[in-house]
Amino acid sequence: MIYTVIKAIFIAFAVGIRNIFKKRMTLRYPEEKLEIDSGYTFDYKTDTGSPGFKGRHILYTDKCTGCSLCAIACENIADCIDMVRVEGNWPINERSIMPQIDYGRCVFCGFCVDACPFDCLFMTPEYELSVTDKRKLVHTPFQLAVFPEKKGTVKLVPGKRGAHHD
Template sequence: MTSAGGFIKAIESGSKHLVIKRFTFRYPEQKLKFVGDGYQFDPKRGVGIAGYRGRHILMHDKCTGCQLCAIACEGIAEAIGMVKVDESWKQNKKGIMPQIDYGKCVFCGLCVDACPFYALFMTNDYELSAFTKEHLIYTPAQLAIKPKYQGDVEIVIDDRGATHG
C-alpha cells in the first residue's frame, strides 16, 4: 500500500510540471535580461542594495588600498589578494589594489559591503567562463573595465556608485 501511494505521489508531482512554464534558460541561446543595478552596499543606511551578483568593478580613483575587501573575504573564499600596482594614485599611498580570483569567489558580496569608499561593487555581468584557471584571476586593471552589455543596458557611474540606465 505504501509503495502504491508513493507511486501516485510521484506521478502527481511529475504531471504538475508538464503544464508549468519552464523556469530555466536555454543558455547560450537565451540570456538574462538585466533590470536594475548590480549588488551594492549603502553604509549610510547600513543595508545592501539588492541586485545580481556578478563580476566586480574597481574604481581606481576611489580605492585607498585599505585591504578591507581582502579581510572580509579571508574567512569565506580567500579570493581577493592585494597586489602592487604600477600607477600611483593620490589617495592610495600604499600602491596596492585588490585582485580577484573568480575560481574561488563565491559572489557573497561581503567585499562590497566592507568597502567604505565605494571603490568596489558588483555588476550584472555573469559570464566569466575561461579555459584555464589563470584566466579567472582578474587584475586591478581588468577589474576597472566596464562590462559590455548587449541591448539597452548601460552603466552610469556617479558619486554613489553605478547604476544601469
C-alpha cells in the same frame, strides 16, 4: 473503482497533452540571455545595500585607497582577494595596492562590498566568467575596473499560456 482509475489515468494524459500546446519555458541559452537589471551595491553610510545581482566585481580605481578591508572581509570565507601593487600614480592610494580577485575561489557572497568604506567596490550583473585557462580566472585590478556591457535581452514571464522567456 476501475472506472475512477481509468478516469484518473485519462486526466493525467489529458494534462500532459494540454501542456504540449503551451509555450516552452526552456531558455535557449547561448542565443538568448537573461536580462539582469543591476548589480549589488552597498551604501556604507546607511549600512544597507541595494538589491541587485551578485556577479563579477567592479572596482573604481580612482576611489580605492588600498585599505585592504575587502581582503580582510574575505578572510575565512573564500580567501580570494589579494592586494597587489599597481603601476601608475594614485594620489589617494599611497602604497598603490588594489584588490585582485580569484574567481576560482569567490563564492559571490558580497561581504567585500559591504566592507568597502569608500564606495569603490561593487558588483555587476556579469555572470559569464568561464575561461579556458585556469590562470585567467584571476582578475587583476585593471580587469575589474572595466564595466561589463549589457548582454541579456529576455526575461522569465509567468503567463496564462505557461511560463516562458520573453
